[in-house]
Structure formats: structure tokens, C-alpha cells
Amino acid sequence: RAMELSPSQFPAGRAAAVALGYLRYLRGGPGRALELRELRSARRQDIDDVGHKYYLELELGDVLDKDRTVKCTAEVLYPLESTSSAPDVQVALQGELRSTEQADKEFYNHIRSLEKELVAENIPDSHGNVPPELEPIHLLAWVASGYVIWQNSTENTKFHLAQVKHVRQVKRSDEDLQFDYVILLHEMVSQELLPWQVTVLWHPQRGARVSQ
């Protein structure tokens, strides 16, 4: 009952983007950003009264670790009421991603030590530049955008993080770091650039939590 899809055609690609958004939220951080290296195969199953379910075989990698590839199987279920419910995503990774424990600790300590709250704009800038000291903030935006993309995708959309328009650190009395982002999401089908406000809490052990 599941139809084989061509990885070259857009339905499989859109579902893969949702799985990637979910994974970036789950496993990304200031020291890790996942990218899709290859979409190996895709199948689609139409489930009556429920929605459309995509079965995907992906190869992923960390942008900061070019030599390692991790295989992933993902199931993306777009519900029938796709405009009000997020797709349901299940993923299984085979293999280990590079550890970011050291980088996470350094980033955490660095931000905690700042006297003035960090503020930045336009990451990357018009020419694609990201100052090295802002790269972790950029990667954390991928985590935030991953969440937003996962929550807001339908079979008729494909989102990418186009730019961090604005980010402001908010000092907290507890152990978390807080960053208030204004991100620009590029929606491929409509070609619109959609600004989105999203707050990220992050901690080296607890990972990222997002509120929109």
C-alpha cells in the first residue's frame, strides 16, 4: 500500500526537510548542525482518515564533521488537518555523532561570563559572512528554526532558515541560557520570507527547549 517515490521529486524532499527540522531540534546545539547528505529512498502511504505517511531513508552529517555520515530512517506523518496540527515525526539514527561536550561547555561558560547581554543582527550578513564568535549562535538558530519548521510544515511547504535577523540574550537567574531570536524562514513554494520570533532555552546537559 506504500508507493515508492523518486528522491529527485519534491514530495520526498519536503518530507525529508521536516524530518531534518525535527532532528535539528532534537540533536542540534551550538556545536552541532545536522545537514542532509543524501535522500536514499522514500515511500508514501495514504492512511484513510489519518493522513499521508512518508517512510524515508536518509544519510545525515554534521556540517562541522565532514568525514562522518550517519544513516537515519524517518517516518513523517502529515495529518489530514495539516493547517492546525504539526506533522508527527519518528526517527532512528544508526551510528554516533561527534561529541560536542567540550564545545558546549566552552560556549556555556563564555556566555555566562559576558557582562553585557549578547546582541547581534543579520547572521549571516548579506555576503554570507558569519563572524567565528557568532557561529554557535548561528547553529543554535538552526535548532530553533528546526523546531518551527517541524511544527509548521505541510506537504505544500518547504522551509529553510534564511537568516537570523536579530538575536538577544536574556540573562536568567536559573542555569539555562536564553536567546530571543527573530529568524527569517524562506518558504520555497511561495518564495516568501517569513519572520518568526522564537525563544530558545539551552543548557549543556538539558539541551534546547523552544517556545514560539
Add this chain to the structure above:
Amino acid sequence: MRIPVLLAALVAVATCTETFFGHQVLRVVPQSDEELQKVQELQDLEHLQLDFWLAPRGLGLPIDVRVPFRSLQPVKVHLEAAGISYSIMIEDVQALLDEEQTEMLRSSRQQALSTDTFDYEAYHSIDVIYNFMDLLVAENPNVVSKLEIGRSTRDRPLYVLKFSTGGTNRSAIWIDTGIHSREWVTQASGLWFAKKIVDDYANNEGVASILETLDIFLEIVTNPDGFAFTQTTNRMWRKTRSKHSFCYGVDPNRNWDAGFGDAGASSNPCSQTYHGPYANSEPEVKSIVDFVKSHGNIKAFISIHSYSQLLLYPYGYTETPAKDEEELHEVSAKAVEALTSLYGTKYKYGSIINTIYQASGSSVDWAYNQGIKYSFTFELRDTGRYGFLLPASQIVPTAQETWLALKVIMEHTRDNPY
């Protein structure tokens, strides 16, 4: 070197560049019809000089508006009186622009004196690019000439470089870059292609053999008004800068007469894929249509976009396969193989409608329906990591690998006359 900076400032004054000191971009998300109406009322108040980046579209959809400094008070009062909450997206537009202008000035300060010393690894302003064209022609008068095929909505010249070793109205290849202004790697690649063609000719290698029997036409800044706007105001601007309605711009790749107005384009003037009031309404499009029709001997038509790493052929407006789909698919396979061979960059290929999305009124669909069999669209690097904001360090590798694919298409065109 202060003099070029002063010159640039004077040029800015002379061309009446707007300044945006104290301008703010506000965001409102209307939660009720009353709120939506209240914001729409603001659109009618021309004296406020509001610039809607995201126009009112419906409940729950964000409205972004750039508000000049002296209008901030009345606008905020209007919103607050109606109990409408808003957020400040950009606190000082001028501060943002100053940063971007500094970047442009830095790269244009060292204006190249020859195309050999030109910096291909940087993004440049229109002036620098138009200067490059003149340099290229001056250095290679026997193979390059510059044609003006029309003027943009804001009266900027639309220049096409013609590469030819002679003959009369030879069969020709058409290549355009930058039709969507925010896709900066395409204009930048166009510059590299232009230089590559003359270098190959001088060294009697590469495309020198193609130039023995074919001409090449290259339009580098196909949407100059949009391009200027990406440099002064909104880096993410895609469309032209015409004003047929209350929002600016028409998507120049939905404005061609092929399935015009069908599904795959928007009739909303504020949309990024607005097809325009009628086909060829945009001078940027009409000038190419007129040129191609009067030339009468174009045999390949290639439009270059970014991003997604795709090589696409007609159709975008219909599921009906192109008559020559099998051949176009084979050529695409070869072209992609050549491209990938250089740096391992992966591309997908197929018809527009199957590979990326339904799109009506696109340039290559029009060209194909004119009988130009070898019509292709490229989507260059990357696949979303940087998207439109591709680092300048990737310009040359992108241009190099794309060139290999273009050569496959050009050679196939030469070897398969029709």
C-alpha cells in the same frame, strides 16, 4: 584612500538615495477582523509614507511595515488606541543599511582596472559590474560587444554581452543570471562566465570551438532594479520594482507568456510570485522576449537561479511532458555528471513541475514553446545551509562547476542543430 569613499557619498547624494535614520520596522499580527481593518486603514494614509514589507493578508498572518521616523508616533498611537499590540522588528533601519553599505564600499573601493585584476571572489554593486562589462569589451573588442536591449522600470539599462567570432546572425546560446535579484551567486557567476569565455577564446581551448559556429549572449544583471534594492534596502528582494497596485514588484519568472496566470503563480500583488497584470508587463521580461524573437536564431535558452542545486527543463506550468523530454533528461544527466565531477556537488534534475513545484509563466517554458528546444533552468548552490546568503568564497567554485554543465549543454546544442 579617502577619495573613493567621498565620491561614493557624492554619488549617493546625486542619485537621491533615501536615508532611513530612525526608521523602524513594526510587526502586527491581527487577531480579529477589526484589527486587520485598523491596519489596512494605515495603508490609505499616504502622507505616513509607510512601506509594507509584508502586507495585510489575513488573520494570524504577520504584517511588517517600515515606518519613517516622523510617522512613528502617529502609527503607534493609531495601533495603541485600537488596542493592537505590535513588536519592533528592526529598531533602526539606517544602522542596518550602513553596515551593508560599508561592505559594498569596501569591495568597490578597489575598482579593478582590468578584468584580470577583478575580484571574482566577492559580491559587487551594479556600478562595478557595469564597469566590468565595459572593461571586458575594451580588452576584447574582437569577440565581445555590449548591447542595450531595453530599460528597467526605474530606467536602468539592461545590458547583454554578445560573444561572437563573426558570421551573420549565427545560431546562438542565451544565458541569463540575476533575474531574481536576491540570488546573488548567479550574477557573480555570470561575471566569471564572461571572463571564462574570453580567456578560453584567447587560449584557443574550452568554448573557443563552440564560438567557431555559435554566438553566446549573456545577460548578467537581468533585474537591475531588484538588485539595487537588495543592496540598499532589502537583501531578500526577489521581484522587479514596478508598482501596478499597492505593493511593489512582479515576479519576473512568472511574467512570461507560457501558462500565464495559471496555477503556480499568484494574482496577489504583494506575493513573491505575483505574475503581474499581464504577460510581459515587466520591461525586464519584454526586452528579452523582443530580443529573442527578433534574433530568430536562438537555439538554447538557459536561466540561472539559486538555490537548491537542481537542473530543470520544461514544463513548470503543466504535467504534460515536453515533447523532447527524453533528450532533455539525457542532456541533464550528462551536464550534472560533469558538474559533480569537479567538487562532488550533488544535483538533482528533472522537469520543473515534478522536481521543484508547479510554476507558471516561467522563462524557459516560454522559450521552449517558441521552439527553443534546449531550454534549461539551473538552481545553483547551496541546498539551504546559507541559501541566498551564500558566502563569497563559494562564488568561484560554484561558477567553475556550473560552467562544466553549461559546456555540456552548449556542445550538445552545437552538435545537434535543428
